Amino acid sequence: MDINTETNNDKKTGNSLNGTTKDQQSMSIEESVRLVAKGDVALIEWDLIGESANKMSSATMTRFKEVLEQVEENKDFKAAVIISRKKSIFMAGADINEIKSLKTKEDFSKAVEGGQEVVNFLEDMRVPVIVAIHGACMGGGCEMAIACDYRIATEDKATRIGLPEVLLGIIPGFGGCVRLPRLIGIEAAYDIILNGKAVDGKKAKRIGLVDKVVPVKELENEAMRMAHKIIKKKSGKRYKEFTGSGLQKKVINSNLMKGFVSNMAKKNVMKFTGGHYPAPLKAIEVIKKTYGLPRSQRDRALRIEREAFCEVAVTQVSKNLINVFFLREDVKKRNGVADASVKGHDVHTVGVLGAGTMGGGIAYAAADKGMFVRMKDIGQEAIDIGYQAAEKIWKKKLKRRRLSKYEFSEKKSRITGVLDYTGFDKLDVVIEAIVENMDIKKKVIGETASKVPADCIIATNTSSLSVNEMAKGHPNPANFVGMHFFNPVDKMPLVEVIRGEQSSDEATATIFNLAKKMGKVPVVVKDGPGFLVNRLLIPYLIEAAHFLQEGMDIQKVDDLYKKQFGMPMGPFHLLDEIGLDVGVKVSKIFRESLGERIEIPDTMVKLENSDRMGKKNKKGFYLWDENGKKGGVDTSIYSEFGLGTPTNPLTDEEIIGRGIYNMINEAATVLIEEKIVESPGELDLAMIMGTGFPPFRGGLLRYADTIGTQKICDDLEVFATKYGERLRPMQTLRTMAKTNRSFY
Numbered sequence: 001m002d003i004n005t006e007t008n009n010d011k012k013t014g015n016s017l018n019g020t021t022k023d024q025q026s027m028s029i030e031e032s033v034r035l036v037a038k039g040d041v042a043l044i045e046w047d048l049i050g051e052s053a054n055k056m057s058s059a060t061m062t063r064f065k066e067v068l069e070q071v072e073e074n075k076d077f078k079a080a081v082i083i084s085r086k087k088s089i090f091m092a093g094a095d096i097n098e099i100k101s102l103k104t105k106e107d108f109s110k111a112v113e114g115g116q117e118v119v120n121f122l123e124d125m126r127v128p129v130i131v132a133i134h135g136a137c138m139g140g141g142c143e144m145a146i147a148c149d150y151r152i153a154t155e156d157k158a159t160r161i162g163l164p165e166v167l168l169g170i171i172p173g174f175g176g177c178v179r180l181p182r183l184i185g186i187e188a189a190y191d192i193i194l195n196g197k198a199v200d201g202k203k204a205k206r207i208g209l210v211d212k213v214v215p216v217k218e219l220e221n222e223a224m225r226m227a228h229k230i231i232k233k234k235s236g237k238r239y240k241e242f243t244g245s246g247l248q249k250k251v252i253n254s255n256l257m258k259g260f261v262s263n264m265a266k267k268n269v270m271k272f273t274g275g276h277y278p279a280p281l282k283a284i285e286v287i288k289k290t291y292g293l294p295r296s297q298r299d300r301a302l303r304i305e306r307e308a309f310c311e312v313a314v315t316q317v318s319k320n321l322i323n324v325f326f327l328r329e330d331v332k333k334r335n336g337v338a339d340a341s342v343k344g345h346d347v348h349t350v351g352v353l354g355a356g357t358m359g360g361g362i363a364y365a366a367a368d369k370g371m372f373v374r375m376k377d378i379g380q381e382a383i384d385i386g387y388q389a390a391e392k393i394w395k396k397k398l399k400r401r402r403l404s405k406y407e408f409s410e411k412k413s414r415i416t417g418v419l420d421y422t423g424f425d426k427l428d429v430v431i432e433a434i435v436e437n438m439d440i441k442k443k444v445i446g447e448t449a450s451k452v453p454a455d456c457i458i459a460t461n462t463s464s465l466s467v468n469e470m471a472k473g474h475p476n477p478a479n480f481v482g483m484h485f486f487n488p489v490d491k492m493p494l495v496e497v498i499r500g501e502q503s504s505d506e507a508t509a510t511i512f513n514l515a516k517k518m519g520k521v522p523v524v525v526k527d528g529p530g531f532l533v534n535r536l537l538i539p540y541l542i543e544a545a546h547f548l549q550e551g552m553d554i555q556k557v558d559d560l561y562k563k564q565f566g567m568p569m570g571p572f573h574l575l576d577e578i579g580l581d582v583g584v585k586v587s588k589i590f591r592e593s594l595g596e597r598i599e600i601p602d603t604m605v606k607l608e609n610s611d612r613m614g615k616k617n618k619k620g621f622y623l624w625d626e627n628g629k630k631g632g633v634d635t636s637i638y639s640e641f642g643l644g645t646p647t648n649p650l651t652d653e654e655i656i657g658r659g660i661y662n663m664i665n666e667a668a669t670v671l672i673e674e675k676i677v678e679s680p681g682e683l684d685l686a687m688i689m690g691t692g693f694p695p696f697r698g699g700l701l702r703y704a705d706t707i708g709t710q711k712i713c714d715d716l717e718v719f720a721t722k723y724g725e726r727l728r729p730m731q732t733l734r735t736m737a738k739t740n741r742s743f744y
């Protein structure tokens, strides 16, 4: 039976498709997009059976089309309303598993054409269609919505309407590039499409993306009311075009305007992506060609969009970005331990020891996500500084209207400071972020363990000390784990969860899930010098100091890594951000633990003896102003370190190769021999989230696989002979090359 006369709100939707027969599956699809007759209004409900989100797959789109046809054929229907029955999602977009399975341009073209046909059918329906949006309405969902006649959204925070395709290396292909600029104007459309952005209901209303915003509980009623009003007034179908106002109106459709705005958009894309991401540039091409075409030319416009989609969809960049997307999705489903049934504790209250740079950031991240935080330090002044650091971030959000005044004060009130252990007897988790000193940390951990409930998990944020050694300070090391945040905590998504030899499954899962609750991306690693990310990063940063020693220009090296390779910043800039004193200190610790893999050049010794600490004391490789803004290279460093004018003796290939292959060399050992991390995917995710390793390259090891272990080994052999044994390929990499093995 296809048409119901009652809503199916109460139908069970949680059963999995696994283990079902074909008949059951097709029934599930039928139930996933349902038609409910509401008098002369056809109510179309999306509720993908067995999934938490609605997705546009070939099966659901075929079913959707079927339902639309039924509405068309039944002349009793005078209007239609589309709504989702998921709690807080309208439509997640196209099924990315399906996109991943497509290989050739022909495959993509067929799939996109199918989707375009359904959306065109929707646009051309005899009856006016109103879409009622609550929750995420992304990609194909947004493209479906803009093909409808009227749009209503909820003012709820869960509502986000947008086109995130470029983040996966593709462009909107179900008419998004064609219809969105027509609906909201070229400038606002560029903002959404080129940045992969989503807007909330209120913003959507402001820019004309929706006609009305209402509270959640009003959504369905309002959509039905609107339908009846349209029927009554016989106002019927609508083809809405952005007209702008005033001067804007006059120039809006001129080619001059289109060219000017498009050129500006292109300049911006180039500035932010360095041209490494083809999708936004392709979207600009499509919009330039199709914006302003009359309605009669819709098929032509959509063909242009489809062809452009196929061009970017088959690129390696898109495949890499989709792989990264799945790595992130995988983390969402996991608990950080092999036994999927381990739940870990539900964390509501968090203690933070140390209210310094990291403690303040950690307190912010926990309180921001609704947890109550008790911050302890040894002095009131330190607590005040930690508290102010958190407050400063919320103030910025308040100023940008990302927070209401009420939310601002509510969030702030979740952090309280103490000088003793008051309240620690009620904590679920304590995160330690005090001075980097093993003896002090062990003592404080033991003391804390005696003040908290027996099942409270204590986690250390140490960046360089052994978690296994520190666990000796805890009377029950099963409840002790590493939780390594990156600086600045509010901006850096990665958290390394360091599972010590004695950490329990329960403790590891608790911290893994807590990191996710704090909005972070956790990766489980084993204890070892620098854990994972710093272990790979430090040899790379030391290599930069060798380049300087050998006569390279600081700016040239940084430009090469940033502009050509795509890192967020070059190694010298990164060292300035980290702190040159910290860089030198950690390098020396690494020299002790990793031996000849770490060769500290003279320039580093000179750094240690200089007063250059980087951004924090406004004196580093670069000039820094009072507000912490970076200027040009501080060229006085060349004479200060007795280096003379840079002669730039190294080729670009040598510079990139020595830095990146060095990391790959270390990564092979870390992954395969020492098993610090379980899979190449997790290593890649950690490098992307922790260092900004260019996502378009898919991660360090995905990149290594595109080069090949043999070539990397051969080049490292040459580098080692020319520049030092530290660059010699290690046994694991050599074996991989010999056996022609890749990382994935």
Ligand SMILES: NC(=O)c1ccc[n+]([C@@H]2O[C@H](COP(=O)([O-])OP(=O)(O)OC[C@H]3O[C@@H](n4cnc5c(N)ncnc54)[C@H](O)[C@@H]3O)[C@@H](O)[C@H]2O)c1
Residues within 6 Å of the ligand: 353, 354, 355, 356, 357, 358, 359, 376, 377, 378, 379, 382, 432, 433, 434, 435, 436, 437, 444, 461, 462, 463, 464, 484, 485, 486, 487
């Ligand atoms: N700064 C970074 O970039 C970074 C990154 C990752 C991890 N970490 C690690 O985080 C920890 C803290 O680093 P930070 O940069 O925030 O240091 P910080 O010096 O800014 O802050 C340390 C705070 O701990 C307090 N403190 C010292 N002894 C204490 C005690 N017994 N009880 C309570 N508080 C005490 C100090 O008063 C100070 O406020 C270190 O283990 C460090 O290795 C730092």
